[in-house]
């Protein structure tokens with residue numbers, strides 16, 4: 001199992017900053033600022049502390065780190081998932097749900113959101129209004 005949550009960096013040039021991380025007892029990795037973390041780690045060990053990529057790694061508050069993870073996940077949104085058969089669109093439509101027949105879904109990475117939506121509602125705006133994640137979660141990946 002892996003835990004996904006916000007943690008404070010305890011060492012390094014950005015100690016005290018917050019990042020969204022995934023991991024378990026053995027290892028942790030940065031998920032929200034993953035590109036900056038990869039750049040830092042790709043430098044030779046003796047050069048890592050001086051890497052300018054540190055400036056793009058970490059956030060002043062846990063709220064900022066959650067918000068960055070949310071933005072990264074929404075960038076990975078897939079609005080064209082197909083599944084076998086038809087079902088009703090789950091998007092809110094006033095006080096009801098839309099229920100228009102569809103065989104497509106919107107999906108976020110790791111299926112943090114996977115919901116059948118019709119052609120009208122299969123948009124990033126709809127997903128953003130229906131999903132308030134990621135928060136902290138535990139899963140197999």
Ligand SMILES: [Zn+2]
Pocket residue numbers: 019020032033057058059065068069
């Ligand atoms: Zn980040």
Ligand SMILES: [Zn+2]
Pocket residue numbers: 089090091098099100117118119120121
């Ligand atoms: Zn709909």
